[in-house]
Amino acid sequence: MKVAVLIPCYNESKTIAKVIRDFKAVLPEADIYVYDNNSKDGTDEIARAEGAIVRYEYRQGKGNVIRSMFRDIDADCYLMVDGDDTYPAEFAPQMVDLVVNKNADMVVGDRLSSTYFTENKRPFHNLGNVLVRRLVNQFFKGDVVDIMTGYRAFGPLFVKSFPVLSKGFEIETEMTIHALDKNLRLENLPVTYRDRPEGSESKLNTYSDGFKVLKTIFRLYKDYKPLPFFGLLALVMLLLAAVLFVPVFMEYLSTGLVLRFPTLIVSGVAGILAMLLLICGLILDTVVKKDRQNFELQLNVFSMLGRMKNEK
The missing domain is CATH 3.90.550.10 (Spore Coat Polysaccharide Biosynthesis Protein SpsA; Chain A)
Structure with missing residues (x-):
């Protein structure tokens, strides 16, 4: 040893x-x-x-x-x-x-x-x-x-x-x-x-x-944890989109008019960013899981080589 x-x-x-x-x-x-x-x-x-x-x-x-x-x-x-x-x-x-x-x-x-x-x-x-x-x-x-x-x-x-x-x-x-x-x-x-x-x-x-x-x-x-990481960012952007959108929507229901187009546009952009962040998290999470599978296979190979070395 x-x-x-x-x-x-x-x-x-x-x-x-x-x-x-x-x-x-x-x-x-x-x-x-x-x-x-x-x-x-x-x-x-x-x-x-x-x-x-x-x-x-x-x-x-x-x-x-x-x-x-x-x-x-x-x-x-x-x-x-x-x-x-x-x-x-x-x-x-x-x-x-x-x-x-x-x-x-x-x-x-x-x-x-x-x-x-x-x-x-x-x-x-x-x-x-x-x-x-x-x-x-x-x-x-x-x-x-x-x-x-x-x-x-x-x-x-x-x-x-x-x-x-x-x-x-x-x-x-x-x-x-x-x-x-x-x-x-x-x-x-x-x-x-x-x-x-x-x-x-x-x-x-x-x-x-x-x-x-x-x-x-x-x-x-x-x-290592892309889904929780990007999921949290997506949640923040979604909440921002909701905070901006709700007053505009309530105003529309009461007047039938959209008076704050810039706010509506920013709300829409924030919603799109939330979806993109969530998609990034899902894709990267799949990549990370694949990497973990490859890592386990590499460990198996390394363990086998180690046993062969000890037998010699």
Whole structure:
């Protein structure tokens, strides 16, 4: 069994050595990969000196790093953790066990059920995590406790079937939504969280990255749930058409005249737009269902190839 510990890094020289040593201690059989994302503080040299396999991703952004990791590395279990020493290594064996022996496709290291809100000193980060959790679970009918955690374990089925589209920190949200939409097996595992040590700075911008996360949620809702998305827009346009049309129609009934032609025209346009939006939703919903069927067939092929590889 091959376990790969994946550590995306950008200027983590103060903590990367400890992270590598901690995960070596609890997973001595694992290969530890550090992907350096244009660090300028010698993170790569420190990681290499600690015995990690160091590779480079020159396109800036965590999403770009994970794209390269997932494409380059073959393993039976992938454990992803940030290089900032905020996630204790002691939970790693349990996460690996859920993937290897319990067939979980993704294990989410849940910070929010333990120490996150007391350790994290940035109130807007706390609020953002709660908001994102509610939106994702509401839109995609999930029960994921921590959407944006950087501590996760994956099976090969998830890693090799996940289309990475995001470039930055919104990648965690995208991974969660992909697992929910494709009905992959997802497990929540409560883990403790500790704030960054003094001198280590977060690369996450509360406002700009938070906006990107929210934008990603709504984009993926449109892509994965087109009928509810366009159906809601169609309903809004239909209500607008009705609000504009009813007074004109009541006036016509009482006087026999149509005195507000511009209002009637706008009402008609809004009604036509409502029908077009609903038709778009129906067509795209058919396309999405077909894509899901193709995805399931691809998973079957991948599973068959995996069994053949293990038999050899």
